[in-house]
Amino acid sequence: MSLLTVGTMAFDSIETPFGGVDKVVGGACTYISWAASYFTDKINLVSIVGNDFPEKELDALKRRGVDLSGLEIKQDGKTFFWRGKYHYNMISRDTLTTDLNVLDDFNPVLPEHFKSSEFVMLGNLTPDIQDQVLNQLTSAKDSFVALDTMNFWMDIAMEKLLEVIRKVDVLIINDEEARQLSGEYSLVNAAKKIHTLGPKYLIIKKGEHGAMLFNENKVFFAPGLPLAEVKDPTGAGDTFAGGFMGYLAKTGDTSFENMKRALIYGSTMASFCVQEFGIENLKKIDLDKINERVTAFSNLVKFDIPE
Amino acid sequence: MSLLTVGTMAFDSIETPFGGVDKVVGGACTYISWAASYFTDKINLVSIVGNDFPEKELDALKRRGVDLSGLEIKQDGKTFFWRGKYHYNMISRDTLTTDLNVLDDFNPVLPEHFKSSEFVMLGNLTPDIQDQVLNQLTSAKDSFVALDTMNFWMDIAMEKLLEVIRKVDVLIINDEEARQLSGEYSLVNAAKKIHTLGPKYLIIKKGEHGAMLFNENKVFFAPGLPLAEVKDPTGAGDTFAGGFMGYLAKTGDTSFENMKRALIYGSTMASFCVQEFGIENLKKIDLDKINERVTAFSNLVKFDIPE
Numbered sequence: 001m002s003l004l005t006v007g008t009m010a011f012d013s014i015e016t017p018f019g020g021v022d023k024v025v026g027g028a029c030t031y032i033s034w035a036a037s038y039f040t041d042k043i044n045l046v047s048i049v050g051n052d053f054p055e056k057e058l059d060a061l062k063r064r065g066v067d068l069s070g071l072e073i074k075q076d077g078k079t080f081f082w083r084g085k086y087h088y089n090m091i092s093r094d095t096l097t098t099d100l101n102v103l104d105d106f107n108p109v110l111p112e113h114f115k116s117s118e119f120v121m122l123g124n125l126t127p128d129i130q131d132q133v134l135n136q137l138t139s140a141k142d143s144f145v146a147l148d149t150m151n152f153w154m155d156i157a158m159e160k161l162l163e164v165i166r167k168v169d170v171l172i173i174n175d176e177e178a179r180q181l182s183g184e185y186s187l188v189n190a191a192k193k194i195h196t197l198g199p200k201y202l203i204i205k206k207g208e209h210g211a212m213l214f215n216e217n218k219v220f221f222a223p224g225l226p227l228a229e230v231k232d233p234t235g236a237g238d239t240f241a242g243g244f245m246g247y248l249a250k251t252g253d254t255s256f257e258n259m260k261r262a263l264i265y266g267s268t269m270a271s272f273c274v275q276e277f278g279i280e281n282l283k284k285i286d287l288d289k290i291n292e293r294v295t296a297f298s299n300l301v302k303f304d305i306p307e
Numbered sequence: 308m309s310l311l312t313v314g315t316m317a318f319d320s321i322e323t324p325f326g327g328v329d330k331v332v333g334g335a336c337t338y339i340s341w342a343a344s345y346f347t348d349k350i351n352l353v354s355i356v357g358n359d360f361p362e363k364e365l366d367a368l369k370r371r372g373v374d375l376s377g378l379e380i381k382q383d384g385k386t387f388f389w390r391g392k393y394h395y396n397m398i399s400r401d402t403l404t405t406d407l408n409v410l411d412d413f414n415p416v417l418p419e420h421f422k423s424s425e426f427v428m429l430g431n432l433t434p435d436i437q438d439q440v441l442n443q444l445t446s447a448k449d450s451f452v453a454l455d456t457m458n459f460w461m462d463i464a465m466e467k468l469l470e471v472i473r474k475v476d477v478l479i480i481n482d483e484e485a486r487q488l489s490g491e492y493s494l495v496n497a498a499k500k501i502h503t504l505g506p507k508y509l510i511i512k513k514g515e516h517g518a519m520l521f522n523e524n525k526v527f528f529a530p531g532l533p534l535a536e537v538k539d540p541t542g543a544g545d546t547f548a549g550g551f552m553g554y555l556a557k558t559g560d561t562s563f564e565n566m567k568r569a570l571i572y573g574s575t576m577a578s579f580c581v582q583e584f585g586i587e588n589l590k591k592i593d594l595d596k597i598n599e600r601v602t603a604f605s606n607l608v609k610f611d612i613p614e
Contacts, residue, residue: 188535209516228495260610301608303567
């Protein structure tokens with residue numbers, strides 16, 4: 001089934017304790033689409049770039065089955081640029097530069113054939129733009145919508161954010177954001193409160209510690225895969241979301257059992273992402289490598305208790 | 308099989324964001340022994356207390372099958388006392404008072420019938436005392452020994468600590484301690500280095516995020532059970548270790564597969580521990596409750612990937 005991916009496309013300059021890269025291709029929509037492309041070739045991308053975005057990067061996405069007719073290329077503008085530096089723990093980071101550039105004028109208009117996408121992944125953006133996309137879907141109620149957001153929007157646009165959250169099926173946030181949104185420290189209690197805000201499903205990402213899926217009274221936990229080398233956490237959350245929604249779009253199955261699998265596939269994709277800077281590793285992998293790592297996830301947590 | 312438990316017995320005054328208690332019974336050996344007592348009644352306790360330690364607490368341990376003939380009761384001394392205050396994250400804490408009292412004179416002498424204990428759990432203590440205990444075992448090579456320690460001893464007694472670590476089968480430390488001991492940030496690389504220091508098995512505790520078991524190239528992960536309420540993390544690590552070693556002593560099986568189960572039982576016991584202050588909850592549970600929670604652990608991580 002088709003997956004609508006909405007979010008930023010960007011240039012990132014990234015510094016971590018293990019190296020750095022300058023002006024590599026990034027952005028939520030880029031990571032989401034690359035990750036999802038290993039599961040479905042019906043990806044409807046909606047984003048905006050400037051005249052400086054490399055043609056060959058767009059060609060590479062096209063070859064992965066990504067439909068770029070929802071991509072606005074602003075000939076008189078420059079692509080969104082972010083520069084950041086990670087601390088030693090590879091979790092906290094300082095944003096050194098944010099040049100919105102064309103993102104300032106992002107006013108997404110969905111091509112007609114995008115409006116009935118069965119699955120929708122709204123990457124982190126202003127809640128206004130996320131809502132604008134939702135309102136263009138012919139039958140948002142029939143689409144299965146996931147939304148990513150961040151504490152920044154909770155700080156400055158909570159009311160609008162709550163309005164959008166009410167409309168989505170899955171909310172994907174990290175542990176600190178779940179605490180901020182709910183006012184609850186315990187993630188179990190946070191999940192209960194967040195369910196009352198609308199989303200039937202809640203995914204709480206905990207970085208290297210894994211991710212949790214909540215639905216009614218059910219909970220599932222996907223660990224982080226222990227890795228010898230983590231080079232760059234940038235885009236890991238988006239890659240996770242892309243893998244998760246890509247797997248759901250591939251299978252067309254939104255049962256809790258299948259969502260557990262989707263969580264494992266999302267975690268698997270994220271584990272590849274962090275091993276190289278930018279989207280480098282996401283370009284190099286294949287289904288065999290993905291399935292091999294899913295098996296590693298399975299072995300990591302498998303135990304049996306004799307009766 | 309028999310389990311030797313060595314460590315402090317104490318009074319703790321604990322303040323957390325969710326309440327506080329004054330001068331409740333605590334100490335590593337107390338938590339370890341209580342947790343292990345749900346799996347084996349052959350517990351050989353070695354510790355020291357003052358004349359102020361409540362008789363009824365000792366009686367309660369005896370009723371759990373704990374042999375107290377290795378407990379020194381110093382008639383002219385007071386029991387070790389610790390006062391601490393936890394921060395909002397329930398991980399970091401400030402130590403406000405440490406009165407060593409009788410612990411200053413702790414010079415453990417093993418009763419003859421303790422010296423051939425098949426399993427040994429060395430709770431966090433000075434490496435000197437841990438070594439003193441190991442040297443009294445008739446055949447330390449035949450005992451299966453686990454050791455808990457902390458960053459404090461790495462700071463002030465690293466050489467002696469390394470000497471003791473070399474002799475044990477399982478080292479149980481937290482993630483920060485593993486990083487400090489190995490000089491490696493990645494826990495996978497930390498585990499590799501720590502294996503070269505002696506222990507064939509390494510358990511890295513990550514608090515609410517779970518615990519990992521490393522052996523050669525194998526790794527197993529036991530998640531933390533998501534809890535609605537955490538009142539007091541004091542003793543969680545000791546309780547984990549007690550559950551882990553208690554299960555091994557019960558089964559007498561130190562295969563990797565069985566150690567995975569032991570890790571789940573250890574995590575289960577720790578999850579009970581944190582729900583009340585001190586050892587209160589450890590006194591209230593029973594095997595049915597433990598097994599019910601082990602099932603919850605199993606469900607938390609269970610998924611199947613169709614071929």
